[in-house]
Amino acid sequence: MTPLCHRCHGRSERSEKYDAYFCGRCGLWLEGACGDPDCRYCPDRPPTPPTVTDPPPTKPGAARIQRRYGVTMQSLRESVRRIAAAGPITIPYDPELEWGSTSDQGTKK
Numbered sequence: 001m002t003p004l005c006h007r008c009h010g011r012s013e014r015s016e017k018y019d020a021y022f023c024g025r026c027g028l029w030l031e032g033a034c035g036d037p038d039c040r041y042c043p044d045r046p047p048t049p050p051t052v053t054d055p056p057p058t059k060p061g062a063a064r065i066q067r068r069y070g071v072t073m074q075s076l077r078e079s080v081r082r083i084a085a086a087g088p089i090t091i092p093y094d095p096e097l098e099w100g101s102t103s104d105q106g107t108k109k
Contacts, residue, residue, distance in 0.1 A: 028048075
């Protein structure tokens with residue numbers, strides 16, 4: 001659970017870069033620096049946090065989908081919305097098609 005700001009009682013935000021929670025509205029770090037000289041986060045941490053959140057990390061899956069299929073996640077979402085808005089999909093029934101065991105699926109008897 002993310003901590004609340006002790007000044008404004010608003011929701012805190014997390015800086016992945018500095019591995020700490022902060023209040024973007026008040027401009028306060030909600031956690032003190034650890035004091036460890038070998039820490040990779042605290043020595044470079046500025047005295048005041050950013051007022052806007054760090055950009056969210058990109059999802060590796062989105063880049064892989066774009067490379068493999070040549071489409072963006074946004075275009076996929078738009079296609080799904082367009083299909084959903086068109087209404088239910090109906091599949092015609094073929095009475096001559098009987099499904100048998102899994103070994104012969106799709107063959108007519």
